[in-house]
Amino acid sequence: MIGLADSLISLAPMKGHKPVLPEETIEFLAAKNGGYFLDCTFGGGGHTELILKAADTKVLALDQDPEAGERAKEFERAYGDRFQFQRKNFSDIDQIEEGPFDGILFDFGVSSYQLDQTERGFSFRGDAPLDMRMNPESDRPSAEEWLAKASRSELIEAIKDFGEEKNWRRVVDAIIEARAQESLHTTKALSELILSCIPAKQRYASKIHPATRAFQGIRIAVNNEIEVIEKGLPAAFERLKPNGRLCVISFHSLEDRIAKNLFRQWAGRPAPGDNRPQDMRQRRASLLTRRPTQASDREIAANKRSRSAKLRALRKAET
Ligand SMILES: C[S@@+](CC[C@H](N)C(=O)[O-])C[C@H]1O[C@@H](n2cnc3c(N)ncnc32)[C@H](O)[C@@H]1O
Secondary structure, three states: OOOHHHHHHHHOOOOOOOOOOHHHHHHHHOOOOOOEEEEOOOOOOHHHHHHHHHOOOEEEEEEOOHHHHHHHHHHHHHHHHHEEEEEOOHHHHHHOOOOOEEEEEEEOOOOHHHHHOHHHOOOOOOOOEOOOOOOOOOOOOOHHHHHHHOOHHHHHHHHHHHOOOOOHHHHHHHHHHHHHOOOOOEHHHHHHHHHHHOOHHHHHHOOOOOOHHHHHHHHHHHOOHHHHHHHHHHHHHHOEEEEEEEEEEEOOHHHHHHHHHHHHHHOOOOOOOOOOOHHHOOOOEEEOOOOOEOOOHHHHHHOHHHHHOEEEEEEEOOO
């Protein structure tokens, strides 16, 4: 028998964005007729479509990227009043009027659409202005502007902590030197600079492009990705109905740690820094995943992006 995930993997177009952990996400969200769901990271609408197809549901989808808003128009045409899109950063969930919701989903990071469009500046392949903003219309600095002004400690945070790049010292020093010569304007210049900092042995042994980690770190800093998650997740939890489900898919250990600690706290378990006696902790949710769910070998073979995906899910308490 072909399951939902199998049909999705085989029917998915070669281009575009394949939703990760499709079957697992739908199972944890428990989409049922009449259910109202919030997809905080619409992207290509892969997960939204699964929710809309699983039952007679409604979905409110958010994304900060104007191009995701364009893709959402097709969903508006196909699903009518079952689907609504708002262009928003999910850190502003507390400002939306809709809800409460039976299920809320976060699928962090960038979409394949964003990565594949060279001119958005997310990719070390090709040559483009260094932008990397998921919302290029925001008043936040582009990657080029950010790299020109970031302090040494901000650069270290981006390359070492967000990027988990082993050669962070060399990369940070090289960026500081290059920006003094005003030579950091394009993805190609940045990628070549990073490559020059990675010892040849590591470069050849690496399964991923040697600039992947530093690019990821700079993207996380440019989009303030850690802070918005810290703000968005608690706001989303408050928007869940009693018994509502929250699913969080992360791709980076820092993202997963935030979800893990908040989930523990809501489940009334000790979280780092919480030294209260156990009976003082309120249990507001139960965990549906003790350890994060990860993609099967089959999914990884069909969708490389799923390799590092971790899904955590909880059910909010009844009262
Ligand atoms: C990994 S993709 C989501 C893919 C989607 N689940 C699918 O199956 O097509 C992440 C999307 O979330 C958006 N995004 C990331 N951070 C966001 C934020 N803080 N607020 C709103 N949208 C965000 C990105 O622009 C991107 O389109």
